[in-house]
Amino acid sequence: MKFLEDIDTRPLLLVPVLALLAWPLIGSGSTWLTLTVAGLAMGMIIFIMASGLTLVFGLMDVLNFGHGLFIALGAFVATSVLGAMGDWTGSGTWWHNMVAVLPAMLIAMAVAAAVGLAFERFIVRPVYGQHLKQILITMGGMIIGEELIKVIWGPQQIALPLPEAMRGAVLWGDAAIEKYRLLAVAVGLAVFVAQMWVLGRTKVGLLIRAGVQDREMVESLGYRIRRLFVGVFVAGSALAGLGGVMWGLYQQNVVPQMGAQVNVLIFIVIIIGGLGSTGGALIGALMVGLMANYTGFLAPKLALFSNIALMAGVLLWRPQGVYPVANR
């Protein structure tokens, strides 16, 4: 892969700098640690949700304002699956819980992927190249989807409690670090590493990276990039579904509007990261997660605004995001 000197390292410093800046403001070291882990966990979950969207945009120039739908779908599917596996989630042992959680994740991803396939075929494909229509239609698609969720699961919020063994916290000195958050960080890292591996070490990944830069040339080299796009879209939807499951467990409840709610956060993340950049999405997501938790503690009323301020700040520094994708 690349030589270290070629990687633009300055943006990598953003996350630690933000974390360090918050320390004096928060005061106590243990609170800072709790908040930071919470922020990283939240950021990782957001990354899982956002990574698919940024690739879809980068590769095919498609603005999917309906991405939140797959997140909501994943979360709701999880409520059904976990609800049905009450004895497994009620058990106090880790691996018993995983027997319930893992299938929940996989089924959620499968459902989201299937819906993603239909979404691409019927909603996105007809409006190729027309940004305005894409915005309108994908929003319309999300609304339809949201309403269908209400039809299937009902319009009210549904609780999604954490399985027994995942509750509670680990104590590190004075800091209480929730077990689930550590799991989230682990899963997020795994997804990130898997993505980087596919992008960097496989030919498919190579095609995606090249396609993000210059779609025409990739076609001129004889590759049917259309099919690749459908694949990326479906994978992105599946990841959103996974993110939905984790987000639902993080909040411990799900509402049909959650897709729309998270949409805004995800857009902020991919704008900060640069449309089309996985690494950028990770940085953006971690920053948003940290920011949300720090301001949640320091000045709760400013939470959403703080993320917008963050986005504005990054854009003033780099108008195309942290890692803009070259030649468009």
Added chain:
Amino acid sequence: MSTNLLTLEGVHTHIGAYHILHGVDLVVPRGELTMLLGRNGAGKTTTLRTIMGLWSASQGRISLGAEDITALNTPAIAQKNIAYVPENMGIFSDLTVKENMLLAARSAKNAAQMDEARLQWIFKLFPAVEKFWNHPAGKLSGGQKQMLAVSRAMVEPRDLLIIDEPSKGLAPAIIQNMIDAFQQLKASGVTILLVEQNIHFAQQLGDTVAVMDNGRVVHAGRMQALAEDKALQQSLLGLAL
């Protein structure tokens, strides 16, 4: 097997409201290097792009051998064993030189599967490609990028090479490398369609020549004949070969 690998008959191309190609008739004989010459704006690049399906011909027929490829999409056309090097080289600057080459080698799943012998051949002609193998292609100089672009077209055997101004802006020393490369390619039996503005380049390499002006081919024939006829050169291109 017909003697012409690529034939264009009465091809018109519209881009939006602009009518660029006004009935292009072009034949590219098999195994030869056909030069496509003409002033800026004559429609040379548009012709190449239309052949590759990047722009659609609004009228006319494009045939590869006996097959009509006019309505095919770009990947399908490229898969007919055609390599295309566009005017802007089409280098993926965020990818390494190796990755650029790997992309062009359709049948290779990873770097190890690329044809070693061909790679050595390319390295001998264009040492810079070997030198910067693991570096991002964006770090290469303009000339080196052009060499990489041509190398990509060579990494696997192809029937037809379509190349748009490979020597643009190159220093004279490097141009000689290019000429060597094309001569070796010709010797290997590949058919080449080359757009050029560099007269020296054209004269050295061209077997057949076609001259375009205002979206039409206004002269077609042997390069030899054109090279000897100064008056014809003057009228077609405004300068002597």
Added chain:
Amino acid sequence: MLIVTLLGLAFAPFLFPGVKALSVAAKVLIFVVLVAGFDLLLGYTGIVSFAHTMFFGIGAYGIAISSNTWGPTWGALATGFALSLVLTLLLSLAIGLFSLRVRAIFFAMITLAVAAAFQTLASQLSDFTGGEDGLSFKLPELLLPSTEFSEAPFLGVSLDGRLLCYYLLFVLALGLLLSLLRIVNSPFGRVLQAIRENEFRAEAIGYRVVVYRTLSSVLSALYACVAGAMLALWLRYNGPDTSLSFEIMMDVLLIVVIGGMGTIYGAAIGAVLFLLAQSYLQDLLRLASEAASAWPVLAALLSPDRWLLWLGLLFVLSVYYFPTGVVGRLRSRAALTSLSSQARSKDVA
């Protein structure tokens, strides 16, 4: 069709008796202004901004807060209105200028984020804005429903403050719509369209795209602000969901698409069609749902609470099949008929 709409709205209180009908008519007036302003930005300048409802909210809150804080006098309302206009001006200027630093796609997403944040802010600053519950307030005496101008009803409608309020809105809406038509048919409007078609060329000819875009952005926001004020006057209540919700933005988008982008008339016709559908669709669905009660799934799909589902479907379909909207369709039909009549007259001659 336009004339029918105009007359219908002008005489609505008399033609369609009943509280609900009048409410719908008033809403139509408000939305006409709101959507027409949006069309200036979207249809004529080609900019997508989700911050439109934010300015709607500012206008509404301007009236609500001033009436609450300083009492329901004309002076208070005027001050509140003026302040909300100033705030709108400043914010839209900032947003408009910011849009130049970033690409259009970014801009759309950013305005979405800003609008969402504003909505959250409005519900959080409860001391000021009444929080989630919003603010109920009084109007100056003249506009109150309890104020009667004459004892006997006129043509079956009582002449009270409410009626006056309605006609105030009507005059405002008409005036604003006409002014907007004037703007888009002026040289300014034509430059906007030129910029939308080909920004580069417009700049090359010598028009400072920056200035025009920002101006359009500010104007559109100001219209939204006034529409918000109108809303507050009519409802005598405002809350985050009333004027800032995303649903309203979707409604605006729907109307502009169905009515026809880039045709101010489209806003008017679209608003009528949409609001009629919205108000009466739920009743329709209720009927259908009851009829289908034997099949629970179908009944659930047809439930009146799910009207947004059908609206969403309609929306998606109209983006595909109705890209020029109702007005576009009517215009092309009119063009075809005039062409064919021209052809016929040529034959005769």
